[in-house]
Amino acid sequence: MAEKRARTQDEPCIQIGEAADRTGVTQRTLRFYEERGLLKPPTRMEGGFRLYSQDDVDRVEQIKRLQSLLGLTLAEIKDMVEAEEVKEELRATARSDLSIPERISRIKKRIEVTQRQHDIISHKLAAMEEMKQDLEGRLEHNRATLAELDGQREEVAPAP
């Protein structure tokens, strides 16, 4: 019970332009993320052009979620995704040279990071649920007031 799916093509094959299109960010942003350590330096073709893989695209989408949903800064996100690189190390060196204690400590790190994200999300979810309830209450109240005013209008100027 191992390989769920053949390793999806994660060979670097797409150029920065298409990577930008696929992720919805600009080329500048991709280079910027690389500069800040959010994306690993991609492989290059002979001329020096960057070649991104699907994994890179996935990561950018993850970054965007962490930004928009959790409101994390790039610095914070960097800390999180750094630990995600362990994932690729695990994949590359899977069942091979690393000692078992080493692999255990890495996966513990991953669990820790994932748990942190989960905690943040849980907090936000709770706060947002509360806010949503509040808004629904206000909506109800406003609609009631509106109905009342509509009633009063008919008392003054009867049905047109």
Added chain:
Amino acid sequence: MAEKRARTQDEPCIQIGEAADRTGVTQRTLRFYEERGLLKPPTRMEGGFRLYSQDDVDRVEQIKRLQSLLGLTLAEIKDMVEAEEVKEELRATARSDLSIPERISRIKKRIEVTQRQHDIISHKLAAMEEMKQDLEGRLEHNRATLAELDGQREEVAPAP
């Protein structure tokens, strides 16, 4: 069936220092929000010192929520709270001089704004729930892997 509670003291009575303490933002921030139209110009005492009301404090807290939970910019928040000022107008001029159609159109505006916030929250909530599920899946998978590795460790070096 009218007044739920005697109108809580919304007479302007607290100075900027305490308003800052109560809201958790700085004095600078309060003046900045005023500058940007997020807070109505407060009343002043003879010397020119600002006097805030509880309503102002509430509004700042609302602004903070819209920032941290929804990630809105101050410009976006301004649009939203501007329509909230209708609330105070409604309160101040309640059951008095405004024509009924006028009051109806104002409350419709409020409903619209509240509905917008509700929509944004609903979207975010859905996206976050999804992300949370995903994280929980990863956690489970990682913990399973960890357990498996722990098992392998014992095969190599039996119980200490």
Added chain:
DNA sequence: ACGCTCATTGACGTTTGCGTTAATGGTAAA
């Protein structure tokens, strides 16, 4: 070989959301 598009690095510009003086004046207790 030519032209066209796309990429690369580097540097400077921009917007947001405040922080931080600086210089001045109001208010309240002793």
Added chain:
DNA sequence: TTTACCATTAACGCAAACGTCAATGAGCGT
């Protein structure tokens, strides 16, 4: 009144997260 804090406006500063050139080179069809 003097001291000790407030507060006021105005102006400059700053970090984050990119945008926007500018000059140069790569790749590719004809």
